[in-house]
Amino acid sequence: MAGEDAAVEWHEAREANLANWEERVALHEKAYGLEAYDDPTHLSDVVRHDLAALERFLPSLAGLDVCHLQCHIGTDTLSLARAGATVTGVDFSPEALAAAARLFERQAADATWVHSDVLEARAAVTGDFDLVYTSIGTICWLADLDRWAAQIAGLLRAGGLFYIRDGHPALYSLDENAEGLEIRYRYFPNGQAQQWDEETTYAGDGTLASTRTYEWPHPLSEVVNALIGAGLQILRLDEDTTLPWRFSDRMVEVPGGYAWPEDERDRVPSTFTVVARKPA
Template structure:
């Protein structure tokens, strides 16, 4: 929880965030249901949800046989679920510890994947080739200060006719006071260019604590997210808003079949996620 905003430069913020995400790797290796992937039919809950929304917009209605670039892939459970669904996958993340964990998991499961260590804002220069699908989900772009640059990487990675998919926490949700006893706003919905400072030893998964608690995140309204993609030359195909999350944003949230949601009387008052599907123009 924080009310502090700062004009911190990107390199300093990135270094602090990287330390935090490196600390999360061993905690998430224990907290994620990684052993479930030992079942060759198993896909992560995130990917099962995303494929249901995405595949109607893909040629042939499947990711099977497609070249897929997963941005901000963390320890690879979702990347490898896409591989298990038949995609040729490249996972991109700035955390070397996360990618080492992902590579070990891929080897254990006998799944092929390429792993690239880079900032998502430098992805086009670091990743070889182009892709039928660029995928990112979930809890991603609040870590980035520059959405125009982000969208430019996506457009550059996609081949002509390729599809972009994102599901993420809704900007309206991130304006809510997560610790209040009622649903009320606390943080700015509209970004002001400054980073929001967080000091939190916990993570969104498991009970462990990180050694490097300070992180920096940026607010981006829905208009900025959509317009960054449009300005990068992508055509918006679909926008959805959801009532559930794959993590417990607030202690007041209740567990439901596909994640967590606000208590029933409040469920229609505040969106939890947004989904955007976009396409790069064909040749």
């Protein structure tokens, strides 16, 4: 059954997730519309949104050092570079990093790529950063947010900012196949992962052989408290109704992505955004 609890060890879950994400890369290279980046002014919709949210804290990324955690195939990383940043991309998938490097080479852009689990990022990455960035579909793959937040704090320079936008945990508790807004999955953690078996991915028409994945629900309080516990100051917390991917077939296309039908839109958040600072 999709989303059922699983008493799985972290290393086992991590290996299953890695096998799945390695296979996703080829599908995503075809589905992400990489040809759009041949226009040197093109930015991903995700980064365009996130830059606007960051603007009150960082009016420009020009000349800043930015670490992009869980960078996947590098479209958002390239967009950050085009916004003026010197970028370092971190991911646990060698296939994803190879695809990201190909994208950057095609666009004659520069980046540093680091093969590492995000939970080991501080030890793997050289230097420190003005901005640590992660966005959309990231922390559900991590079992330990305290350790995650500690990596972020360690990567930031004094006064540096952390930014995350991700799917809202309230959204993830909903049944994506129901005819209405019905809660199906856990909102709160209980020490166990949720097990999924799906042969498709959110982008691309092909199928996967490594279908099993494991995710962990993280309530909003856990995210915020992990960052506070790592010594970061929360500057901003926002929630929104629009997603950059279609969580449910019932979602409708709107400017900036997808949302629930209009008569349901104000009943549940679809994303959250946190901006935090490492004290000077």
